[in-house]
Amino acid sequence: MNTGTLPSPTGRSAPGRPSGDASRPDRRGFARRHDWLWAALLTFGVAVTGSGTPQLWRDELASWNAAIRGTGDLVAMLGHVDAVSGLYYLLLHGWVSVFGDSATMLRMPSAFAMAGAAAFVVLTARTLFDRRAAVFAGLLFALLPSVSRYGQEARSYAFVVLAVTAATWLLVRALDRPGPRRWAPYALAVAAAGLFHIVSLLFLLPHALIVVLRWWRDRRGRTVVAFTVTVAFALVPVVPLVLLGQRQVGRQISWIKTPHLRSIAEIWDSLFGSPLVSLAIAALALLPLAWSRGRRPAVELVLIGAVPIAAAWVVSQGSTSYFMDRYLLFTVPAWVVVAAAGLAALRPRPLGVAGLAAVILLGLPDQRQLRTETAKAGRDGAEAAAVIAKGYRPGDGFVPVRGDDRVYMTDFQVEYSLPPRVELRDVFAQRSAVANDDLFPVECAQPEKCLGTTRRVWVVTWSGTQNPYHRLPKKQAEALEKHYKPVRRTKVHGLQVSLLERVR
Structure with missing residues (x-):
């Protein structure tokens, strides 16, 4: 029995009537047209799963500290430090003012950004290859360890991935x-x-290279001119940020080391969040180069993935290094699409499905590790805050390890986890970070005078020693040792919390 289109009396199909049951929605067609949507939803779901478990690490704490300031205070701070993160801080400031500053809420904007990037990954794969490659790309991107890592990070990197993937x-x-x-x-x-x-x-x-290569092949119109003019207009709002960022660069990233050749291999592993997954991606990325229909787009994607890494390495041989995995995370979508095209090219077809499953399984241990409590911070600031909160008395002072180690933001790590009822006096902060228009306070030049009449002080330093003043600046340690005695020491993961009481 024919279950297709009903014949007309003339023996032809009825005009205007689609084949099949017109009363039923074309669900398969809808799914095909909206592959980008399920990829975005899957990526968002994976990113938010367990996102509240890992404690905030120092860069995220900087984001939190900036975002909870008033708008005027935040803008003033950006004039002195972290201007390159200004747009993200302002976005996060608006977000936390509505949804709060829990770890999950602080990280959720990044999950949304990664979800958006997933949509563009699928659209790019489908445009350059086919639907099978697009489906593989969506799954691979959503379940990549590094996508989960930075989809659960209160920093701007997921937004960069979104912008670059959209641009591609x-x-x-x-x-x-x-x-x-x-x-x-x-x-x-x-x-x-x-x-x-x-x-x-x-x-x-690489975008410029692609434009030139396509123009050279087609000699069509004024493509190169249009691209150049477009980029010039796009960079106008970025120029002031570049100039301001150059004045702050020595303070912010001077610690990044000049890369060696082996650094390229090291950064490759970090880009994907798993050494095994990175090897699999590298192998799969080679396959489309042997596929006649996929050779040209594969070469273009390899350029988008490889050229920025090579350029960052070369530029970093100068006075300032920019060679960091998270700075180059935006190259990952290109590698994912070309690897997905490699999986889609495998024959017989079940081999591609098996390959995708294998890559995902290789990343599962890293996915689990990402969601442990100390996966990012390495030090248990929440437990240190709990110790202080349990023994707190109104009027207590607070001395976190700062000085040369202030970049580890131990003060923020503890303060973030303290309940509202605990109000500690930062005894060696002569001027607060907000008043200083900076991420860090101005510390007392004469610590002994700043102690005042504080009866009890909580000191938080690194663990691994019995010295309650370990790594404190010399003058601070001497002032505390002269006027206080330790009455309690508690070690938590990576930190030591000492309660001092005044003796004179």
């Missing part, structure tokens, strides 16, 4: 059918990438 898809569309309506959104994506992180603008190098 928009470039492909603009090159297929050039016109102002397609170049304009590309300009917005470029500007967003630069405003969220200046180093991400390295992606413009």
Whole structure:
């Protein structure tokens, strides 16, 4: 029995009537058109799963400290430090003012950004290859350990990934059918990438190469001119940020070491959050190069993934190094798409499914590790705060290890976890960080005078020693030792909490 289109009296199909049961929605067609949506939802779901468990680490604590300031105080701080993170801080400030500053809420904007990036990963894979590659790309991206890591991070890196991935898809569309309506959104994506992180603008190098290569092959229109003008407009709002960032760069990233050749292999592992997964991605990325239909887009994607890494390595041989895995995270989507195309090219087809499953399984141990309490921080600031809260008395003082170790933000780590009823006096802070328009307070030049009449002081330093003043600046340690005696010491993971009482 024929279950297809009912014949008309003339023996032809009835005009205007689709084949199949018209009363039923074309669910398969809807799914095919919206592959990007399920990929985004899956990525978001994986990112938020367990996102509240790991304690905030120092960079996230900087984000928290900036976001909870008043708008005026935040803008004033950006004039002295962290201007390159300004757009993200302002976005996070608005978010926490509505949804609060729990670890889950602080990290959720990054989960949304990664979900958006997943959508563009799928769209790019489908545009350059086919639906099978797009499905593999969506699954692979969503379940990549590094995507989960930075989808659970209160920093701007997920937003950079979103902006660069969107820019790549928009470039492909603009090159297929050039016109102002397609170049304009590309300009917005470029500007967003630069405003969220200046180093991400390295992606413009491979984009420029792709534009030139396509123009050389097709000799169509004024593609190179249109691209150049678009990028020039896009960079206008980024230029002031670059100039301000250059004045702050020595303070913010001077600690990053000049990379060696072996650093490229090390950063490759870190980009994917798992050494085994990184090896699998590298192997799969080679497969489309042998696939005639996929060779050109595969080469373009390899350029987008490889050129920024090489450029960052070269630039970092100078006075300032920018060679960090998280700074180059925006290259991951390109590698994911080309690896997914490699899986899609495998025959017989079940081999591609098996390969995808194997890559995902290889990353499961790293996924579990990412969701442990000390996966990021390495020191248990929450437990240290609990010790202080349990023994707290109104008027107690607080001395966190700062000095040369202030970048570890032990003070923020403890303060973040303290209940509202606990109000400690930071005894060696002569001027607060907010008053100083900085992330850090101005510490007393004469610590003994700043002690005042404080009867009890909680000192938080590194563990691994019985010395309650370990790593404190010499003058601070001497002032405390002269006027106080330790009455209690408690060790938590990575930290030591000491209660001092005044003797004279």
